Amino acid sequence: MSTVVANAGKKAVIHRMVMPSHTCPYGLKAVDLLKRSGYEVEDHHLTTREETDAFKTEHDVKTTPQVFVDGRRIGGYDDTRRFLGKTVVDPKATTYRPVAVLFAMTALTAMAASFAVSGNPLTLRALEWFISFSMVVLALLKLQNVETFATMFLNYDLLAKRWVPYSYIYPYAEGLAGILMVAGALTWLSVPVALFIGTVGAVSVFKAVYIDRRELKCACVGGSSNVPLGFVSLTENLMMIAMAVWMGLSALGIIPAGHAM
Structure with a gap:
């Protein structure tokens, strides 16, 4: 509020691209920012490529908008x-x-699904759904560009370094295990898959971060992310291991089965 008051009555001039086939998004953001900051905006549209190029040449700039x-x-x-x-x-x-x-969105989604089914958002099934929903969404993000994911994954995964095809298999395996765990079906398949990829992943991340002390970006949310490889990255694998153990014990009747509730 103080910024708006301080700038009240001040004027800004902006030149931005507004063409039939393209409206510069940064121009729109700049206009909005100036107005919210208390500026009266004199808005000049560059409506053709020729007009835009001439403006850039005149002011010796490489991009628009210009304020x-x-x-x-x-x-x-x-x-x-x-x-x-x-x-x-x-x-x-x-x-x-x-x-x-x-993780915040998958947790809320899991609680919403639990509430819809049982009237209670805080159930064992909600906890299982949180982990399995997270696995599915993480797999989805990786599969948006599996080539980019595989390239980043090869920086630290121990198995992928020895057998490159594993870097392409991993997101499909994670997604399959997550979907089966959401349904509580084919436990004999989902449990060993999640346990295997989770364990290999946890060991790989631990070695890269805590033993080798390497500073890498994590491929957990896709190959173009800026998430640092570290404890949060390790969480994805530990969650898969915990879910696999939990559902395995549930299938054996050793602990209560959340999906049966």
Whole structure:
């Protein structure tokens, strides 16, 4: 609120691409940011490629949009954020956010499904669904671009380094085990698959991070992620191991079967 008040009455000029076949998204974001920051915006549209190229040449810039305040060129969207004292996300920075968001959503989905079935969001079945839903979503993210995933996976997985096809098999195996565990079906198949890939994965991550002290990115949410390889990455494998052991013991009648509730 203080930023809006401080900038009240100030004017900004923006030149951005608005063509029949393309509207620059950063231009839209810059206009919105300036208005929310209390600026009156003079919005100039570059409606053709020729007009855009001429503008770039005139101002000796390589990109649009371009923002001007008090006759001074501020720059593009990121430059405008810096000018207004706001943070700019580094696209190369490592972050655990994708994994944290994924686990939060699968946990809420599992509780919602449990509530729909039993009227209670906090059941053993909800816990089983949380892990199995997570496995399915993680597999889905890997399978969006299995080639990129496999390339990143080969940096640290011990089995994949010895047998490259395993890097392509892994996401399918994880997805299959997760789907079967959601259904509580074919335990004789889902348990050994999850136990095997989870154990190999846990050992691989532990060796790479805690023994070899390597700083790598994790392929857990796909090959283009900036999630660092570490404890959170290890969690995916430990969850699969725990789920496999749990469902194996449930199938043997040693502990209560959540999927039977």
